[in-house]
Amino acid sequence: MDQISESKIIGVATRRVDGPLKVSGAAMYASDHHFPGLLYAWPVCATIAKGSIANLDSAQAEKMTGVVAVYHRANIGKLYRVPPAAGMSLILDEKRPPFEDDEIRYYGQYVAVVVANTVEQARAAAESVKVTYNRDKPDANSKLLGSPLTTDKPEEKSKRGDTATALKSAKVKVDEVYTTPVETHNPIELHASVAVYDGQKFTLYETSQAVVNHRDVLAQMLGVPPEQVQVITRFLGSGFGGKLWPWPQSALAAACARNLNRPVKLVVSRQMMFQNVGHRPAIEQRIQLAAEPDGKLTAVQQDYVNHTSMLDDYDEGCGEITPFIYSTQNLLVTGGLARRNVGNPTAMRGPGAVPGLFALESAMDELAVSLKMDPVQFRLKNEPEMDESLNIPFSSRHMKECLTVGAEKFGWSNRTPQIGSMKKDGVTLGWGVAACSWLAARSETQASVELRQDGSARVACGTQDIGGGTYTVLAQIVSHETGIPVSKIDVVLGDSALPSGPISGGSWVTASVTPAVLEAAQKASQALLLVAVKSDGSSFKGKKPEDLELADGMVRQKGQAQGAVPMAEVLQIAKVNSVSGQGKSEGTLEDSKPKYSFHSYGAQFVEIGWQPEIARLRINRVVTVIDAGRIMNPRPARNQIEGAVVMGIGMALFEETMYDSRSGAPINNNLADYVMAVNADTPQIEVTFLDYPDYNLNALGVRGVGEIGLAGVAAAITSAVYHATGIRVRDLPVRIEDLLPMPKVNIA
Amino acid sequence: MAIDEHENEPKTSLGRLTRRSFLSHVGAATAATAIAPLASSSASAEAAPTEAASTKIPGTVPITLRVNGQSHAVQVDPRATLLDTLRETLHLTGTKKGCDHGQCGACTVHVNERRINSCLALAVMQQNAEITTIEGIGGPENLHPMQDAFVEHDGFQCGYCTSGQIMSAVAMVKEPWGKTDADVREAMSGNICRCGAYPNIVAAVQAVRRMS
Numbered sequence A: 001m002d003q004i005s006e007s008k009i010i011g012v013a014t015r016r017v018d019g020p021l022k023v024s025g026a027a028m029y030a031s032d033h034h035f036p037g038l039l040y041a042w043p044v045c046a047t048i049a050k051g052s053i054a055n056l057d058s059a060q061a062e063k064m065t066g067v068v069a070v071y072h073r074a075n076i077g078k079l080y081r082v083p084p085a086a087g088m089s090l091i092l093d094e095k096r097p098p099f100e101d102d103e104i105r106y107y108g109q110y111v112a113v114v115v116a117n118t119v120e121q122a123r124a125a126a127e128s129v130k131v132t133y134n135r136d137k138p139d140a141n142s143k144l145l146g147s148p149l150t151t152d153k154p155e156e157k158s159k160r161g162d163t164a165t166a167l168k169s170a171k172v173k174v175d176e177v178y179t180t181p182v183e184t185h186n187p188i189e190l191h192a193s194v195a196v197y198d199g200q201k202f203t204l205y206e207t208s209q210a211v212v213n214h215r216d217v218l219a220q221m222l223g224v225p226p227e228q229v230q231v232i233t234r235f236l237g238s239g240f241g242g243k244l245w246p247w248p249q250s251a252l253a254a255a256c257a258r259n260l261n262r263p264v265k266l267v268v269s270r271q272m273m274f275q276n277v278g279h280r281p282a283i284e285q286r287i288q289l290a291a292e293p294d295g296k297l298t299a300v301q302q303d304y305v306n307h308t309s310m311l312d313d314y315d316e317g318c319g320e321i322t323p324f325i326y327s328t329q330n331l332l333v334t335g336g337l338a339r340r341n342v343g344n345p346t347a348m349r350g351p352g353a354v355p356g357l358f359a360l361e362s363a364m365d366e367l368a369v370s371l372k373m374d375p376v377q378f379r380l381k382n383e384p385e386m387d388e389s390l391n392i393p394f395s396s397r398h399m400k401e402c403l404t405v406g407a408e409k410f411g412w413s414n415r416t417p418q419i420g421s422m423k424k425d426g427v428t429l430g431w432g433v434a435a436c437s438w439l440a441a442r443s444e445t446q447a448s449v450e451l452r453q454d455g456s457a458r459v460a461c462g463t464q465d466i467g468g469g470t471y472t473v474l475a476q477i478v479s480h481e482t483g484i485p486v487s488k489i490d491v492v493l494g495d496s497a498l499p500s501g502p503i504s505g506g507s508w509v510t511a512s513v514t515p516a517v518l519e520a521a522q523k524a525s526q527a528l529l530l531v532a533v534k535s536d537g538s539s540f541k542g543k544k545p546e547d548l549e550l551a552d553g554m555v556r557q558k559g560q561a562q563g564a565v566p567m568a569e570v571l572q573i574a575k576v577n578s579v580s581g582q583g584k585s586e587g588t589l590e591d592s593k594p595k596y597s598f599h600s601y602g603a604q605f606v607e608i609g610w611q612p613e614i615a616r617l618r619i620n621r622v623v624t625v626i627d628a629g630r631i632m633n634p635r636p637a638r639n640q641i642e643g644a645v646v647m648g649i650g651m652a653l654f655e656e657t658m659y660d661s662r663s664g665a666p667i668n669n670n671l672a673d674y675v676m677a678v679n680a681d682t683p684q685i686e687v688t689f690l691d692y693p694d695y696n697l698n699a700l701g702v703r704g705v706g707e708i709g710l711a712g713v714a715a716a717i718t719s720a721v722y723h724a725t726g727i728r729v730r731d732l733p734v735r736i737e738d739l740l741p742m743p744k745v746n747i748a
Numbered sequence B: 001m002a003i004d005e006h007e008n009e010p011k012t013s014l015g016r017l018t019r020r021s022f023l024s025h026v027g028a029a030t031a032a033t034a035i036a037p038l039a040s041s042s043a044s045a046e047a048a049p050t051e052a053a054s055t056k057i058p059g060t061v062p063i064t065l066r067v068n069g070q071s072h073a074v075q076v077d078p079r080a081t082l083l084d085t086l087r088e089t090l091h092l093t094g095t096k097k098g099c100d101h102g103q104c105g106a107c108t109v110h111v112n113e114r115r116i117n118s119c120l121a122l123a124v125m126q127q128n129a130e131i132t133t134i135e136g137i138g139g140p141e142n143l144h145p146m147q148d149a150f151v152e153h154d155g156f157q158c159g160y161c162t163s164g165q166i167m168s169a170v171a172m173v174k175e176p177w178g179k180t181d182a183d184v185r186e187a188m189s190g191n192i193c194r195c196g197a198y199p200n201i202v203a204a205v206q207a208v209r210r211m212s
Helices: A019-023 A059-063 A119-126 A163-168 A211-222 A248-260 A353-371 A375-381 A399-410 A470-482 A509-534 A567-573 A634-653 A713-725 B019-025 B028-034 B082-089 B145-152 B162-172 B181-187 B198-211
Strands: A039-045 A051-057 A067-071 A110-116 A130-135 A155-160 A172-180 A192-197 A202-206 A229-232 A264-267 A283-291 A297-308 A330-339 A422-424 A427-439 A445-452 A457-460 A489-492 A548-551 A554-557 A578-585 A599-611 A616-627 A684-689 B061-067 B070-076 B108-111 B114-117 B130-132
Touching (some): A019 B145, A051 A110, A067 A248, A163 A283, A192 A248, A202 A211, A202 A248, A211 A229, A211 A248, A297 A353, A353 A713, A399 A616, A427 A713, A445 A509, A457 A509, A554 A567, A599 A713, A634 A684, A634 A713, B070 B082, B114 B162, B145 B162, B145 B198
Parallel strands (some): B061 B130
Antiparallel strands (some): A067 A110
């Protein structure tokens, strides 16, 4: 593959091109769109988690002021099921269309929707719809290992060697269970759908991390050809996976707009965000590790079970990283799903890898303690030469350097391993470390680039910017190829009518758009050179296009600054408004026989401060070293890693969605009771990028940084907590009561 | 502006709608609820209510709000929060809804120069107040120093909580806080950023504080 190492703009810290719109409130998010005649929809949510609707009485609601319609199973009209997913199309988690039957399978399931002239009227009427239920006892139990599964036995996910024998004969072993609770994505932007229907075509303003898939899914559900659906997400108030696939409110808004022939806005409430738009499932993982006394791993076994909903199978895939992160002859990963009366789980930032690495890296720390080995040295000792699960080479792996550079920056050599042995200003310190990894990939992508007479360029791709800086990345790639400054490049994203782009997930947008946008820009440049040699009045007329080049926004003889003519002038002389080019990236995701194992790597070092006398646990500082290929734009990349560390602190110390065992309701369904890290929780965070280009992935050597920064953080924190307190917390989040010695009380 | 923000979009802003296109699309009876007009200039501050405001919509009451130095005579549902009125009636959508419970800070605006959560205020109770929203602080072409600092220090990712962060920050600079980063972190902890851009938010706020 081509290698582009020199660039004036790739790898250079660049201000976000969409920054001024975002800081002035001018960026248009889904629910900001407004249309003449707009109506407001408010769903009615089931107040049981299992059972069926006995009676739904909307008479009173229908009479209320401003109410236009109340829809439920009997009158919503046709909403179809979607055929099985094919590649990156037709994906959704909750496959049952809303109102399909009268069964209730999770708390908060939509049972009706009210449409009214104002949002207040819609909400009040929704609260006046009287629903009675045949109530069954729900199961939201978070005990998962040993539960009945959706399959006869756990599914084998990865296997090599003979783990059972190796574990039996092992000299040093760890065998523990780690649990992670339901986490709710909680982007600050509420899920929202604004549906406009003109009698034939649907224009849907959605909170979507994947506009093209969203279009395909909604076209199927509505029973119309995809050309009659356009999905627009100009700006997304992030998603963290929760906005990857369509949720039922989208079909409801579209159906209401269809039925009434009026635009309809449906904004999901924060309470509904805990019920109706996905979550990271509850997970239990048993990890068994074995090693020789010298620290060589001999066996790794991971058995996980995650909960899923009553109708759909969501597999968290906790063995995502386990098979290749360390060298071991014997390895087994199994996974199973257990049904619960909960809304559908879905991918949340770093799905599989993040909870999987919490368990695996915690166990690695426990084994290092048993071996009396330094946890950094223990990991270095088990570095693999190749991806032992696939027997293929790593494309670009610098895990060892992540650990050694991180140790150096953190001051790890000053660590004393004894529990509670490190103090500063009367505070007990704990130091912990964890390794991390996340996949790297390309997803099939198309893009177009236009070079225009006014000296500007336009680049279009049906992907999204969810906060990672995709708008700026596309401008950088076009600027690199054409020399046109970023400020003169219009970037158009977030529209299913554009050339099909990647989902904003998997940390693969940057790697995916790179080849497509480079090719589109090259083709547009070639079209421009053709104009230059063919046009009357052009100083290049009659020359061969292959002898010319577009550099610094000027057409010139290859390598000669003299006689260069600005792009705008070339087009003006030719009386041509614009030239364009299309580009395409091949995906790596569907490659059944990959030549390389593509992943990013990192190391997380954490210092906590523990004051038992006032029961105060704080994260003091975090040092993160990331090997994620060449970094396209260091400014937003650093921001993403820092933000991921902040989310990791939430995961380790705060976040847990709790279900009432009697009602099945998520009881802490608001942002005061579901605690997320705030500014005051943020420690000093030092991020280092190793910046080794991965040219096997694309010509710029870029991978992606959306998820890797979250992986490993929780394990590094619990390991630091152990180092300070001697208490190993295996059930997240760490609670202050976990760390306090409990008096023995005999309850008679 | 490098992003072609409104390409392929149907008309979304009130400014680009004529009364005719508006009324031809919807019945006149529903017109006033669908959109209430912005008063055209500050000169009309105490002027008689505009046409739509005088159209009686069932369940709504007439009020006058003073936002970003302009008066707006509008019909609102008496239950309408200041937040929903700004967004749905005045179409000042820079102010965001994140929780509707005063827990996230995305809806922060200034009322009489103090920062408040507009989701916890009823519109009908703000008739004598001077309300400032993010649109009143600065636009994309004329950024306020705090807005510019947020761009320069990358104090956001998705941008959704950003209006609230900036409204909080602009007010916070005038509040009696200490000088340290820890003070800023404490003062800004009512504004949740799920993207976790906190280190850069602190950097932006401190840059502006050092300037003044």
